[in-house]
Amino acid sequence: MTRVSLGFSKLRHRFALLPALSLLVFPVAxxxxxxxxxxxxxxxxxxxxxxxxASTAGSVLVVDSATGSVTGTIPLPRNPSGMTLSADxxxxxxxxxxxxxxxxxxxxxxxxxxxxxxxxxxxxxPTLGPRGETLFLCERFADKVAMIDLTQRRIQxxxxxxxxxxxxGLTPDGNLLFVANHLPAGAADQDVVAAEVELIDTAAKKxxxxxxxxxxxxxxxGLCLSPDGxxxxxxxxxxxxxxxxxQLERGWMNTNxxxxxxxxxxxWLTTVLLDDLARGAANPWAIACTADGNTLCLTHxxxxxxxxxxxxxxxxxxxxxxxxxxAPDPAMTPANIPNTLVFLGSLRxxxxxxxxxxxxxxxxxxxLYVTGYFSDNLETIDLTSPGFTGGGVTALxxxxxxxxxxxxxxxxxxxxxxxxQWQSCASCHPDGxxxxxxxxxxxxxxxNPKNTRSLLLSHRTSPVMTLAVRETAEMAVRSGFxxxxxxxxxxxxxxxxxxxxxxxxxxxxxxxxxxxxxxAAVRGEKLFxxxxxxxxxxxxxxxxxxxxDVGTAAGMDESKPMxxxxxxxxxxxxxxxxxxxxxxxxxxxxxxxxxDRHGRTTGLTTQQLRDLEAYLLSQ
Ligand code: HEC
Ligand code: HEC
Numbered sequence: 001m002t003r004v005s006l007g008f009s010k011l012r013h014r015f016a017l018l019p020a021l022s023l024l025v026f027p028v029a030x031x032x033x034x035x036x037x038x039x040x041x042x043x044x045x046x047x048x049x050x051x052x053x054a055s056t057a058g059s060v061l062v063v064d065s066a067t068g069s070v071t072g073t074i075p076l077p078r079n080p081s082g083m084t085l086s087a088d089x090x091x092x093x094x095x096x097x098x099x100x101x102x103x104x105x106x107x108x109x110x111x112x113x114x115x116x117x118x119x120x121x122x123x124x125x126p127t128l129g130p131r132g133e134t135l136f137l138c139e140r141f142a143d144k145v146a147m148i149d150l151t152q153r154r155i156q157x158x159x160x161x162x163x164x165x166x167x168x169g170l171t172p173d174g175n176l177l178f179v180a181n182h183l184p185a186g187a188a189d190q191d192v193v194a195a196e197v198e199l200i201d202t203a204a205k206k207x208x209x210x211x212x213x214x215x216x217x218x219x220x221x222g223l224c225l226s227p228d229g230x231x232x233x234x235x236x237x238x239x240x241x242x243x244x245x246x247q248l249e250r251g252w253m254n255t256n257x258x259x260x261x262x263x264x265x266x267x268w269l270t271t272v273l274l275d276d277l278a279r280g281a282a283n284p285w286a287i288a289c290t291a292d293g294n295t296l297c298l299t300h301x302x303x304x305x306x307x308x309x310x311x312x313x314x315x316x317x318x319x320x321x322x323x324x325x326x327a328p329d330p331a332m333t334p335a336n337i338p339n340t341l342v343f344l345g346s347l348r349x350x351x352x353x354x355x356x357x358x359x360x361x362x363x364x365x366x367x368l369y370v371t372g373y374f375s376d377n378l379e380t381i382d383l384t385s386p387g388f389t390g391g392g393v394t395a396l397x398x399x400x401x402x403x404x405x406x407x408x409x410x411x412x413x414x415x416x417x418x419x420x421q422w423q424s425c426a427s428c429h430p431d432g433x434x435x436x437x438x439x440x441x442x443x444x445x446x447x448n449p450k451n452t453r454s455l456l457l458s459h460r461t462s463p464v465m466t467l468a469v470r471e472t473a474e475m476a477v478r479s480g481f482x483x484x485x486x487x488x489x490x491x492x493x494x495x496x497x498x499x500x501x502x503x504x505x506x507x508x509x510x511x512x513x514x515x516x517x518x519x520a521a522v523r524g525e526k527l528f529x530x531x532x533x534x535x536x537x538x539x540x541x542x543x544x545x546x547x548x549d550v551g552t553a554a555g556m557d558e559s560k561p562m563x564x565x566x567x568x569x570x571x572x573x574x575x576x577x578x579x580x581x582x583x584x585x586x587x588x589x590x591x592x593x594x595x596d597r598h599g600r601t602t603g604l605t606t607q608q609l610r611d612l613e614a615y616l617l618s619q
Pocket of ligand 1: 245467497
């Protein structure tokens with residue numbers, strides 16, 4: 001029996017040698033040697049000093065808000081993924097992104113790291129409790145929220161949540177923590193597929209409510225509360241995945257939205273679209289509210305804009321619609337709001353930015369600061385200026401020509417390369433992976449929706465698409481522009497996107513411990529060969545690149561052979577099988593394989609199936 005390599009033997013070896021508190025930066029994302037990639041930004045209480053996470057440069061930049069100049073750099077042994085400041089502005093808490101993530105506690109007087117506390121897999125969105133003794137953070141790839149006791153400097157509780165918690169926010173009294181899950185959990189062939197916001201009771205240390213967003217809600221990114229703690233705002237995509245993606249007009253495929261949650265009722269209030277009738281506002285990301293509660297600001301990472309929203313006016317309008325008292329349009333009902341492109345109307349100003357890829361925002365006084373992920377700079381907007389035109393741009397580093405990979409990443413995330421800017425490639429492939437939804441792409445006929453595939457290893461595993469309708473990933477990239485984005489993409493740009501996708505590196509599975517397989521997974525590795533899985537899932541990328549009917553094809557695809565997918569990063573790409581019918585790996589092996597057409601699993605005991613599952617989820 002040959003041992004199968006899923007391409008991790010090198011990694012396993014490397015991680016095994018690492019001491020627990022290594023100073024190495026892990027390859028969690030595409031690495032950009034020269035780029036800063038500013039994301040999260042925070043302001044000290046005086047508003048005079050800003051701290052900017054340089055998310056691919058392993059540092060936090062200290063910026064003088066008056067001049068925009070970088071006055072210092074705080075180097076870190078991990079890439080910073082989130083930040084928050086103590087109420088007195090003296091201590092900075094930074095999450096360091098890695099499979100063994102850290103919470104760095106930094107004394108701002110000396111710029112020294114006082115403590116580096118374990119913080120789970122890919123920690124994000126650190127949030128301080130009201131007394132500053134407790135800190136909450138999202139362990140994105142461990143599907144947990146950690147509660148860290150800052151006095152004892154240890155994780156006090158880890159609370160399981162649905163899927164990829166990416167942002168959280170606390171009510172002012174510290175009692176309730178709202179958590180945005182990045183992706184929907186569960187099967188994708190159901191009537192409703194939507195990511196949820198979960199609510200944690202911080203005293204009981206458990207989830208007390210799950211608040212589903214409207215059908216098609218995915219790619220949640222930002223979350224904030226109103227200063228009075230009455231409402232939660234979450235940015236996300238509202239995907240019209242049930243429609244055949246044959247056009248883009250009026251948000252036919254993807255719309256871009258902010259959902260509002262009523263804290264007292266612990267329930268969804270409504271979802272408001274951010275797009276205009278003939279111009280999408282793709283990839284909403286960071287969101288912040290002014291201290292007076294009057295204005296809500298959010299960034300559009302795909303269109304390089306900010307939306308500045310009259311928050312009180314918006315709530316007044318929503319209330320009127322709920323009470324059926326909205327005079328200008330008596331036909332408007334609460335159920336219509338998430339489908340109405342012009343609902344915001346004059347309550348919102350869309351302001352173009354000069355920076356590229358705005359992914360971080362903070363408001364200090366009446367100034368909005370926004371970071372340019374792809375342009376390594378910072379834009380300020382004076383919220384008191386007429387039409388919000390006042391402001392400027394300052395560089396955070398020396399301008400460098402972007403590498404081809406970097407340019408490709410920018411183009412992949414840019415809705416400028418889409419008819420009317422409705423979506424970027426990243427709208428369905430967030431972080432180059434998958435949105436968890438089924439789309440009925442036209443390339444293999446209509447009436448047979450397919451779960452979005454991750455693009456990791458796509459260029460190494462031709463042919464591509466479930467029915468292998470494209471010979472290579474290169475061809476899929478170009479046809480993606482033609483048939484999904486309805487836009488022209490130059491060959492030069494398409495090649496840059498190819499290079500970006502080829503550079504995607506697998507993230508270490510949260511099911512591993514210091515890079516190693518668990519005992520269960522070691523047992524599962526043997527079963528993987530015994531159950532005949534290696535007949536098709538073979539080689540470096542765990543696919544022989546051939547197509548088979550493994551008994552999963554149904555409906556329009558009845559008995560059609562399907563492309564053997566890679567198994568690398570399976571832990572991240574649920575739901576499984578071409579139509580996302582299998583919410584868990586256990587379902588792939590048991591429920592969806594009754595006749596042993598997909599490997600030999602019917603003879604396995606539940607324990608053996610669990611072991612095999614553990615192995616697969618460790619890839
Ligand atoms: C509306 C959602 C959507 C958008 C937007 C989108 N894709 Fe996809 N993509 C999909 C789905 C769904 C699949 C899987 C289809 C299948 O399996 O038949 C896919 C598959 C792919 C694949 C093949 C993956 C493999 O290995 O089989 C590539 C490459 C790809 N997309 C690239 C792109 C690029 C580049 C863009 C931007 C131009 C893009 N996609 C935009 C939904 C989308
Ligand atoms: C005859 C070739 C073949 C064999 C043998 C085989 N597979 Fe597969 N595998 C496939 C094909 C084809 C698909 C795609 C099926 C679909 O999408 O409906 C697939 C899909 C999968 C998936 C879902 C991946 C995803 O991203 O959705 C997993 C997991 C998987 N196989 C694991 C296994 C395991 C474990 C075994 C052994 C018990 C096994 N396979 C045996 C061909 C094979």
